[in-house]
Amino acid sequence: MAIEFKRHDYQTRDSCILVKNARISLEGCEFLETEDVNGHHRGVVLKLPEEKVDRMKEIEGEDESIEEYEHYEYDPITGTNLNNPGELRINIETQDLFTHPSESYLIIEGRLTKTDGTAYANDDNVTLTNNALMYLFSNIKYQLSGQEIESLFHPGQASAAAAAGNAGFSVRQSYITKSPDPKGTFSFRVPLKHIFGFCEDYDKIVYGMKQTLTLVRKTDNDAIFRNANVDDGKITFEKVSWFMPHVLPADAEKFQLYKTLDSNELLPVMYRIRQCDYISIPQSTSFTWRLSVKSAPERPRYIIVGFQTDKDGDQEQNPSIFDNVNVRNIFVMLNSARYPAVDYNLSFPKQQFSRANGDVAAFRSKFYNMDELVSNPNITPPITRHFSHCLCSTSASRVSD
The missing domain is CATH 3.30.70 (Alpha-Beta Plaits)
Structure with missing residues (x-):
């Protein structure tokens, strides 16, 4: 040829x-x-x-439809104190700009020290908890042109709901407490798709809209895990930045995009909102919890239920671990439909929890539409035995408005 x-x-x-x-x-x-x-x-x-x-x-x-794709940095509004309880707000003002929120991320840098500001010693059993950065905020909210797209309360528990125990304490301790100079310093990158369902599901560009990310800072206690004989710690933020991709389309693509904008055509935006509710349960063998769900067309897809005892505000407890409370059965009523249709009939002392273990292990493959062999989260029966949170899933096709 x-x-x-x-x-x-x-x-x-x-x-x-x-x-x-x-x-x-x-x-x-x-x-x-x-x-x-x-x-x-x-x-x-x-x-x-x-x-x-x-x-x-x-x-x-x-594909040559994109000429340039670069991340640009945005900082909190001038005068924001990164370490006081309250709002950290980052704005991306309205401009002639194509952005890609799905691939944006936070960079958070800071230091773990004793409350007096001195460093921990190498042999001090203290480090950050699993998913520690999310436990430093009580709420994280994303807005487009002043309209709330998603607001996640208790982001620590919400994003750690499928975590499996406290594996990796020694690794985290070495990385945070022993290795850095000065000791305790850290830098983490947090993709927004790990926080918001919108950023996970809506993988398209956004044009000409003001974007606001609001993080509500709370105390440090839930993000620090230490032994009782170790001094109290604190976390000091030195930097919180939002990196947003700017997209420069090729001329042909840009022409088509502007043509779509000029037509005022309504574009469908479909994504799965993440919502976290938190209650104190009565000291009894059974209870009913009426969940607050949004109105149509939004419908529940998956419901994850976890239990914790005395985990809040205590540096000697790890809030990323969910407790085994010897649950025997759990189900959800959506209108008149019951999920699951058949009782679990669990017994953790007898290690009779194979159905619950299977549901937890299968959640990731269902949620991300991945092959079960590839997405296996390695939640084994021994982990379920000591970790024990129960998961119920619902299919959108089976839930009526």
């Missing part, structure tokens, strides 16, 4: 030809320069082996 290239389509370099910045080796190719009727150089003809033809087809099919 022969393919002709015009002069502006290619460059030759190191026995290769560069086509759209891709390198195609000239080995095994027949190379022939061509001329126009006036004897001027017109281009080259390459007779390509079949495998190189396939590569050329791949190059021609590559």
Whole structure:
């Protein structure tokens, strides 16, 4: 097969030809320069082996709809104290700009020290809890043009609901307490898709809208885990920044986007809101909890229930661990439908919890629509035995408005 290239389509370099910045080796190719009727150089003809033809087809099919894709940094509004209880607000003002919230992330830097500001020693049994950064906030909210898109209360428990115990204490202690200089310093990157269902599900660009991220800072106690013989700790933020991708479409794509904007066409925006409710349960063998769910067209998809005892505000307890309260049965009533249809009939002392264990293990593959072998969260029966939170799932197709 022969393919002709015009002069502006290619460059030759190191026995290769560069086509759209891709390198195609000239080995095994027949190379022939061509001329126009006036004897001027017109281009080259390459007779390509079949495998190189396939590569050329791949190059021609590559996406060139985006000219530039870069993350830009946004800081909290001027005068914000990062370490006082209250709001940390970051604004991206309205402008002629295409952004991609789904791939945005937070950078949070700070230091774990004793309350007097001195560093912990290497042998002090203290570190950050699992998912510690989320336990430093009581609420995280995302808005577009002043309209609330998603607001997540108790983001620590909400994002750790599928965690499996306190594995990795020594690793975290080494990383936070022993390794840094000065001791206790840290820097973490938190994708917004790990916080908001909107950022996880809506993988499209947003144009010309003011975006606001609000984080409500609370005390440090739920983010620190230490032994009783270790001094109280505190966390000092040194930096909180929101990195948002700016997208520069190619001219052809930009024309189509502006055309869509000018048409005032309504575009569907579908995503799964994350909602976390928290109550104190009575000291009895059974109780009923009436959940507050939003009105139609929003409908519950999955419900995760976890139990904790005396975990709040205590640095000697780890709030990322959910307690085994010897649950025997749990179910959800949605209108007149019951989920699951058959009682669990659990017995943790007898290690009769295979159904609950299966539901927890299968949740990730269902939620992310992934193969169960790939998405297996390694929640084994021994972990379920000591960790024990129960999960009930509902299918949107089975839930009426």
